[in-house]
Amino acid sequence: MGIEETLKKYSWMAPLLQRADRETRSTLLKNFRQRKKNFFPDKELHADVDNLIKCMLCPNMCRFDCGTLQASNTESMSPAYKSRIAYYLSIGKIDPIDPANKDFINLMYKCSNEENCKVWCPFEFSVVSLLETVRDDLTNAGLMPDYLKPRIKNLKETETIEDYNIYKTYKEKGIENIETDGSDEVYYYIGCEMMKFPEVVKANIAILKKAGVKFSTNLDKKMCCSGPMFNIRELGIAKEFAEKNKQLIESTGAKIVVSDCPGCVVALTNRYESIGVEINVRIIHIVDFIAKLIEDGKLAIKGNIPDEFKTITIHDPCLMARNLKDNSSIRSIISKISGLELKEPIFNKELTHCCGWSGTLHWADRKLAIKESQNRVQELKDTGANNLLSACPLCELGLMYGLTENDKGNINILDISELLIKIL
């Protein structure tokens, strides 16, 4: 807001201030001058104290759409309360070093990164973006929760977040590895979690081949994008991986990087930029790329969709819907498939709800993540569709945890590529 606009907005206060007595005006002026002295920490911190205060003093205007609050049903999980604790940890009202305060520190990590809060926030920030600034301080003070440390160890040792290098399993999973010759049109950047869904990877490779795209996968050299390290704020390792990934991507000569994981896309773009690593190629989600291939006539939909897959609903991955702001690619592809009945859930597109597996909540509180997943699966089942379609390995993994015993065998969780390959 410009100065003129600001003055106009607050012009109504002028007569009120003029009317106030001298002592009142002077007290008010003193309070304005001393705001930082009164309420801010006296040391330099990463914590975004200004916005933490705004958030903690808000009457929780985003609470109804906060996945962790709705899954836990506890006030302790409310967004404003998390910011309140973050503020108290930052100013030392709650001593972060005291081991008795572990619960308060753990709370700083209990957010699923879905950023629904941002949609409703009167200040337009997401709570996780504030919590990450506090996590930075905790990391610097050596106070990161112990349960995160094995994940860091895994990354250092296996270059993935698993305790083995999941990319090395491609042969046993029957995934073709395509090495680059340095002149690729496209680099298919496979997310490490997508390696748990080999049929999706195979479908994507087949789709790209059918469209005649020259691409590589480089699975022997592939490593994690380090997205989770941004969440838990281990930025030293994140930077190391960002530079290695940049090198690998640039070695392919590709003009476009397509990933099957929205988390990877966000890491390779916004997250890397935030630590000064820029990769100067276009990095998009593979669904975006496939939608364009169909649009351009490079992929033709020929077959009929099998009966069991005719009724579908879409689970929009939150990173795709709100961060990459792409709700249309997946629907554009679906609209081209005849005989398919799409049943939209109440909460879709930019209002989608988290599967529980976005971010690192499942490391901080697995039970809570599973409950969030169960909530989302129920919303999707309420549509009446038996096929839950998505475009993110973390979502597909998360949704699986949300299935009841009775759902297994009756409800399919599918990636859009798995559906598409059936009719190409």
Added chain:
Amino acid sequence: MDLRDFELIYKKNRIEIKDKSKIASKLSKIVGNENISTKEVDLLAYSKDSTLLSFNWEIEGKIAGLADFITWPDTAKQISEILKLANKEKIPVIPFGEGSGVVGGAIPLYGGIIIDMKKFNRIIKINDANLTVTAEAGINGMNLERYLNAKGYTSGHIPQSLYTSSLGGWIAHRAAGQFSTKYGKIEDIILGMEVVLPEGEVINFKTVARASTGPQLDKLFIGGEGTLGIVTEATLKIWPYPEKQTLISYAFPNIENSFEAVRQILRTQTYPAVVRIYDQFETARHFPDIEEAKDRVMIIFVCEGNSKIVDVEESITRDICQLNSGIDCGEKPVNHWIESRFRVTETSSMPPYKIVFDTIEVASLWDNAAKVYHTVLESMNKLKGILMITAHVSHFYPNGVGLYFSFGGVPPKDTSNFEFYQTCWDTTIKAVVDAGGSIAHHHGIGINRSHWMNEEWGKAMNTLRQIKKILDPNNILNPGKIYVDTWGGGDT
């Protein structure tokens, strides 16, 4: 860490629980180990509601009240068992919905057991023939309304706290929504309820459109503020989602003209869903860009429903506004309200400057509405430390109005923010009583107004206290509210 290091505001009358682990163990047996907590991270989360001064306390590292146990039951039977245990052990029980109350109703003044109602969040059924929805009382207001909208309905109950309040909270505090001029207050919307009484008995009030089955006992629990029972389920009226909405605004020379225009509109049995009068200060604050409204009083209207009826309502509204010297300001002011009505930033922006502020809603019949308005402004403007006192009027009936005052100021020297806050409240309420108004319109009594209840109710307050005693002989349900002079000093 010890939460006792935080300054506790309400520390008188706290009960001492000798064997907390024994009580915790008994509570665990009722709700299961995962549904009870004595952890500090949970106790602190339930130490306040949204009373505006509590935001000042929050940034100062103070705690309003501190419970001993937090529980998350999910059946009426579990609530019943908790209440039976609490009666036996003489431990206070405080129902907690979404914590959006602004008069201290959910603050655990004496410690005890919090019953968090969040697990009562299911929508049980919509009945299209009867136009009703049945839902559990812990459901968040926005989540209920979003569900209804998706199915083609609205409850018509859209308070500014929609995102942050629960169905049970609305019932407990006899809430009103911003569309109340058409759809009514919550007492007009609720048709049936399930309630757990203080000693644990579960009772049901059958869902009826209207009946003649003796006294309307169910009404006792609407506005009971969790002191007479805990509502676990309710059936509400719903409406088909409005097919048309018309936005109208007019600016008037003064508050009297604006009152007169609305009064005349309602006499024709025209009920715009939203009617909001902003006094001159609030008009300047909210509509600085509307030239026609400069130094005037703005009214915005939203007419909604069946399109033919909306057109007639629009025509009548416009005619009467013009007859009362209203100047048409178009849709822009209404759109501004629609866009900003949930953008609550004041609670975040004032406390860091140690500004004490709040809103106080009161009620009045038409014939003294202007008097209530002027009396409050005159009284508050005399207070040392007051920077602003303004009002809007946002709930209307053929017989009267709900006025909504906003004040802000800084405590004078040697006065704590709590003392200043109490002085502001008492000054406003006294002015309302002196002018013949009623002390609350839709936020309820809680702690902030309990010492004015004798004044408001007269001898009937004795009857209310007797009812409380019969239903809750051990006074375990939400003590320190409504019946007790917790602040003191208000009764005349």
